[in-house]
Amino acid sequence: MRHRKAGRKLSRHRAHRKALFKNLISSLIIHGEIKTTESKAKAVRRLVDKLITKGRLGTLHARRLIAAFLQNKKVVNRIVDEIAPVFKNRPGGYTRMTRLGRRRGDQAMMVKLELVEKPVKEEKKKKEVKKKGESKKTKDENKSDKSK
Secondary structure (H helix, E strand, C coil), rough: CCCCCCCCCCCHHHHHHHHHHHHHHHHHHHEEEEEEEEHHHHHHHHHHHHHHHCCCCCCHHHHHHHHHHHHHHHHHHHHHHHHHHHCCCCCCCCEEEEEEECCCCCCCCCEEEECCCCCCCCCCCCCCCCCCCCCCCCCCHHHHHHHH
16 A cells, blocks of 8 residues: 555656656756656656745755755756746746647657746847947047047
């Protein structure tokens, strides 16, 4: 009997299952969406929601708890700095599953697991917009400006 035994085994031993979950979560956080089987998506969904909820606190302790599980600084920073503020007012349910159909080889149900709201990417450098009337100065004009 499986009384009080939560979680899915997915036909893997503990270390393999944990590594699979870490990789799926990291890919989901970095790319915003992943394509996987329905059973894996259902298993990962719970963990992602817990990590984002921890990230909403924004404290050093929360960062360390997330880092202890994921062990990838880039993903930890993205959760706390970019994703968690987007879900600040949402009580839960940060992911969405969309069925894509069955996989050709083994007929496994494939789904797209994605974040409900995508964080807006900031522009790294704002380009200066030149006015239409202005043109680039030639070398001769620059020399004459310096001599004055």
